[in-house]
Amino acid sequence: xxxxxxxxxxxxxxxxxxxxxxxxxxxxxxxxxxxxxxxxxxxxxxxxxxxxxxxxxxxxxxxxxxxxxxxxxxxxxxxxxxxxxxxxxxxxxxxxxxxxxxxxxxxxxxxxxxxxxxxxxxxxxxxxxxxxxxxxxxxxxxxxxxxxxxxxxxxxxxxxxxxxxxxxxxxxxxxxxxxxxxxxxxxxxxxxxxxxxxxxxxxxxxxxxxxxxxxxxxxxxxxxxxxxxxxxxxxxxxxxxxxxxxxxxxxxxxxxxxxxxxxxxxxxxxxxxxxxxxxxxxxxxxxxxxxxxxxxxxxxxxxxxxxxxxxxxxxxxxxxxxxxxxxxxxxxxxxxxx
Numbered sequence: 518x519x520x521x522x523x524x525x526x527x528x529x530x531x532x533x534x535x536x537x538x539x540x541x542x543x544x545x546x547x548x549x550x551x552x553x554x555x556x557x558x559x560x561x562x563x564x565x566x567x568x569x570x571x572x573x574x575x576x577x578x579x580x581x582x583x584x585x586x587x588x589x590x591x592x593x594x595x596x597x598x599x600x601x602x603x604x605x606x607x608x609x610x611x612x613x614x615x616x617x618x619x620x621x622x623x624x625x626x627x628x629x630x631x632x633x634x635x636x637x638x639x640x641x642x643x644x645x646x647x648x649x650x651x652x653x654x655x656x657x658x659x660x661x662x663x664x665x666x667x668x669x670x671x672x673x674x675x676x677x678x679x680x681x682x683x684x685x686x687x688x689x690x691x692x693x694x695x696x697x698x699x700x701x702x703x704x705x706x707x708x709x710x711x712x713x714x715x716x717x718x719x720x721x722x723x724x725x726x727x728x729x730x731x732x733x734x735x736x737x738x739x740x741x742x743x744x745x746x747x748x749x750x751x752x753x754x755x756x757x758x759x760x761x762x763x764x765x766x767x768x769x770x771x772x773x774x775x776x777x778x779x780x781x782x783x784x785x786x787x788x789x790x791x792x793x794x795x796x797x798x799x800x801x802x803x804x805x806x807x808x809x810x811x812x813x814x815x816x817x818x819x820x821x822x823x824x825x826x827x828x829x830x831x832x833x834x835x836x837x838x839x840x841x842x843x844x845x846x847x848x849x850x851x852x853x854x855x
Contacts, residue, residue, distance in 0.1 A: 568662025
């Protein structure tokens with residue numbers, strides 16, 4: 518609980534803090550120079566086409582780093598309907614937690630060739646996910662403003678401050694206040710979710726299986742040594758993790774939702790990953806790595822997982838379980854999975 522639940526839960530929040538602080542630094546910097554006010558004014562005409570005003574630009578831009586600061590930034594929008602519409606579509610912007618999923622499945626299943634001899638097919642696929650998220654977000658904003666959130670449009674009145682040199686003290690103060698708010702508000706929720714998900718992945722325990730794996734470890738330690746022993750212990754550890762996740766509450770939920778996601782080409786393994794990724798999107802990757810016996814960290818784990826996904830076969834038909842179409846379907850799923 519302490520290591521894999523509490524510390525990992527805090528880590529899921531803190532890992533985003535540097536890039537969110539960087540985002541808030543540049544936003545505060547441009548606000549202090551007077552440039553951001555002009556960007557909001559210029560983009561008001563485009564935003565009006567989907568029923569929003571120019572002030573929605575900043576929250577939607579922030580949501581590409583993380584949706585939470587994007588939602589927090591909507592407080593500057595005076596009109597309630599404009600503010601609610603912006604909050605509702607902010608999760609559709611592809612945040613940085615979805616990028617590892619896009620890059621993994623693009624690298625694994627999209628051929629590295631070029632389109633029209635100029636543009637990378639993998640690059641176009643990645644760009645398409647972001648364009649889809651922007652189009653879906655603006656489209657849903659238009660739908661909300663014409664149905665659930667109808668109301669008289671408030672005139673856009675905005676004071677343009679003069680251009681000036683930014684005061685770094687103000688910039689760092691704004692950056693710190695907004696980052697602290699992210700840690701307190703989002704961190705507490707993600708932290709609690711991480712503990713709940715840790716429990717779902719690790720329980721119920723099977724005493725008979727645990728005793729069997731303990732006996733295998735003792736047997737390996739009695740007859741092996743050095744690198745051979747280390748490799749064998751790693752195999753036992755991966756087998757135990759795989760059995761645990763399959764028999765856990767999360768595994769049961771993954772198998773329970775399989776009939777619903779099977780038409781999308783997804784199996785129970787992806788179902789477990791989808792459930793685990795409620796706390797953080799990129800947990801899909803670590804969950805698939807556990808299920809497919811992939812070890813290592815960073816690029817080594819990514820390369821191993823790519824090979825494992827490419828070689829996985831359906832036990833009933835013998836066909837490839839993961840195909841380019843399944844990969845694109847999963848990426849599109851995560852564009853819309855709010």
